[in-house]
Amino acid sequence: xxxxxxDVAASTLVSVRGLxxxxxPRVIYDGVDLDIPRGRITAIMGPSGTGKxxxxxxxxxxxxxxxxxxxxxxxxxxxQSRSQLFEMRMRMGMLFQNGALLTDLTVFDNVAFPLREHxxxxxxxxxxxxxMKLNAxxxxxxxxxYPEELSGGMSRRVALARAISLDPQLxxxxxxxxxxxxxxxxxxxxxxxxxxxxxGLTSIIVSHDVVxxxxxxxxxxxxxxxxxxxHGAAHEVRASQSEWVQQFLKGEPDGPVPFHYKAVPxxxxxxxxxx
Amino acid sequence: MIGILGNxxxxxxxxxxxxxxxIAAIPSALVRPRLMAQQIYSVGVLSLVIIVLSGSFVGMVxxxxxxxxxxxxxxxxxxxxxxxxxxxxxxxxxxxxxxxAGRAGSAxxxxxxxxxxxxxxxxxxMMAVDPIKRVVAPRFLAGLISMPLLAFIFTVMAIGVAGxxxxxxxxxxxxxxxxxxxxxxxxxxxxxRDAFIKSITFxxxxxxxxxxxxxxxxxxxxxVARATTDxxxxxxxxxxALDFILTAFMF
Ligand SMILES: Nc1ncnc2c1ncn2[C@@H]1O[C@H](COP(=O)(O)OP(=O)(O)OP(=O)(O)O)[C@@H](O)[C@H]1O
Ligand SMILES: [Mg+2]
Numbered sequence: 001x002x003x004x005x006x007d008v009a010a011s012t013l014v015s016v017r018g019l020x021x022x023x024x025p026r027v028i029y030d031g032v033d034l035d036i037p038r039g040r041i042t043a044i045m046g047p048s049g050t051g052k053x054x055x056x057x058x059x060x061x062x063x064x065x066x067x068x069x070x071x072x073x074x075x076x077x078x079x080q081s082r083s084q085l086f087e088m089r090m091r092m093g094m095l096f097q098n099g100a101l102l103t104d105l106t107v108f109d110n111v112a113f114p115l116r117e118h119x120x121x122x123x124x125x126x127x128x129x130x131x132m133k134l135n136a137x138x139x140x141x142x143x144x145x146y147p148e149e150l151s152g153g154m155s156r157r158v159a160l161a162r163a164i165s166l167d168p169q170l171x172x173x174x175x176x177x178x179x180x181x182x183x184x185x186x187x188x189x190x191x192x193x194x195x196x197x198x199x200g201l202t203s204i205i206v207s208h209d210v211v212x213x214x215x216x217x218x219x220x221x222x223x224x225x226x227x228x229x230x231h232g233a234a235h236e237v238r239a240s241q242s243e244w245v246q247q248f249l250k251g252e253p254d255g256p257v258p259f260h261y262k263a264v265p266x267x268x269x270x271x272x273x274x275x
Numbered sequence: 276m277i278g279i280l281g282n283x284x285x286x287x288x289x290x291x292x293x294x295x296x297x298i299a300a301i302p303s304a305l306v307r308p309r310l311m312a313q314q315i316y317s318v319g320v321l322s323l324v325i326i327v328l329s330g331s332f333v334g335m336v337x338x339x340x341x342x343x344x345x346x347x348x349x350x351x352x353x354x355x356x357x358x359x360x361x362x363x364x365x366x367x368x369x370x371x372x373x374x375x376a377g378r379a380g381s382a383x384x385x386x387x388x389x390x391x392x393x394x395x396x397x398x399x400x401m402m403a404v405d406p407i408k409r410v411v412a413p414r415f416l417a418g419l420i421s422m423p424l425l426a427f428i429f430t431v432m433a434i435g436v437a438g439x440x441x442x443x444x445x446x447x448x449x450x451x452x453x454x455x456x457x458x459x460x461x462x463x464x465x466x467x468r469d470a471f472i473k474s475i476t477f478x479x480x481x482x483x484x485x486x487x488x489x490x491x492x493x494x495x496x497x498x499v500a501r502a503t504t505d506x507x508x509x510x511x512x513x514x515x516a517l518d519f520i521l522t523a524f525m526f
Pocket of ligand 2: 054097174
């Protein structure tokens with residue numbers, strides 16, 4: 001978990017430069033630079049609705065930025081043809097915020113899905129691999145259940161098992177810890193760390209669980225309002241001078257971060273309704 | 276006005292482009308027989324009951340209606356021919372397609388729309404699996420294959436012992452021999468070929484509309500509901516309009 005200076009200087013797997021992106025008139029990113037170093041765990045934190053999920057989709061090439069570049073392993077993600085992009089995605093695993101499990105397949109088949117689609121492995125080997133991944137997330141016993149029979153936290157663990165089933169180079173976890181009890185949370189955190197170190201993966205974790213994520217990540221970015229507000233190793237982010245970052249980390253209601261989505265003053269709204 | 280027309284043309288363009296993408300993906304669906312079998316089961320086999328029942332009822336009604344008219348001209352014995360021609364050339368393909376749009380088309384649109392709304396399609400894309408190849412093309416193809424088969428079953432039911440034959444021969448007393456002999460004499464290969472062309476055209480139209488609506492649905496419950504309704508409405512209109520065009524050419 002310690003980061004030596006040489007490691008920090010290690011090559012970057014994903015690099016984002018001058019990223020701009022809008023949803024219609026709403027600007028989500030307004031010139032963002034990020035570097036995801038190889039073999040490290042990078043946390044992305046920020047208030048709900050800032051565009052963390054959007055960032056992961058941009059890295060995965062699902063959406064196109066209006067300006068700026070995203071490179072994965074030295075290749076510009078957004079200048080790839082569809083088949084090149086698909087090739088690239090086989091080296092990425094993504095855990096969707098809501099799991100995104102295929103509802104007509106069992107837990108086992110969901111985890112086996114990428115293996116069956118992309119490899120010609122014999123069924124017996126697929127079975128071994130799937131059970132191994134399911135065992136890692138503690139759901140080997142749930143293999144015959146359908147997604148609708150799982151709780152939210154269980155779905156997310158299955159999705160995690162699926163995201164790593166092809167042993168990708170990069171794993172993007174969108175809120176992996178939401179809805180986990182303290183025990184499975186601890187297990188999952190250790191799992192993310194072990195996978196990263198044992199398999200030499202690179203991980204991006206998007207999460208609101210500030211304390212927990214800072215305890216396992218190598219470096220963190222805090223983003224809000226389309227900008228990077230804080231960046232550095234976990235202890236640097238914790239010690240950040242930025243009032244904004246401090247408010248976010250401590251979860252204080254008062255400070256530079258607005259809790260409310262952009263709106264006219266409350267009193268004016270109420271008066272407007274009374275008219 | 277120009278804006279509406281522009282939107283309309285743009286919509287058609289997008290739908291056509293989507294159709295070409297699907298057609299390009301068909302070979303990869305064909306090499307997955309298990310996937311195809313599943314889809315033909317859920318699109319075709321599950322529509323069987325409604326097709327069989329409707330076929331029988333339509334045949335029975337036609338027998339009653341035609342018999343009255345034919346009787347006026349003393350041609351009651353031609354009942355078989357009258358039923359067979361109208362069912363093979365018209366009712367079989369059209370009614371089957373309308374029922375198909377309501378039963379299978381709406382289900383297809385809802386299923387794909389929900390998969391989109393729950394991120395299952397983006398999930399597949401991120402797993403480097405093309406949803407057009409894995410989800411859309413097999414369903415489109417299953418619709419295309421099922422429609423002529425269902426129309427055939429509908430036709431057999433309407434003419435046969437559970438439909439027209441039941442009423443005409445057992446109830447109205449038409450001679451069974453002349454019922455079948457008339458059909459054999461008048462019904463040609465051309466009629467069957469035309470019926471096949473009609474139903475495969477309807478099958479393509481219905482499946483195309485359904486998968487397009489589902490795939491382009493807004494990812495919300497209202498969006499999925501809308502896609503389902505639109506599928507049935509647009510398919511029904513398309514079937515009737517296409518039927519007119521095809522009939523005019525085949526007449
Ligand atoms: N498909 C879409 N169309 C329009 N706007 C969208 C769409 N998806 C997201 N947004 C907007 O983009 C912003 C960023 O969304 P995103 O899902 O990336 O947030 P997030 O940081 O992941 O939030 P959370 O922590 O709550 O998951 C949101 O404010 C949302 O309103
Ligand atoms: Mg999110």
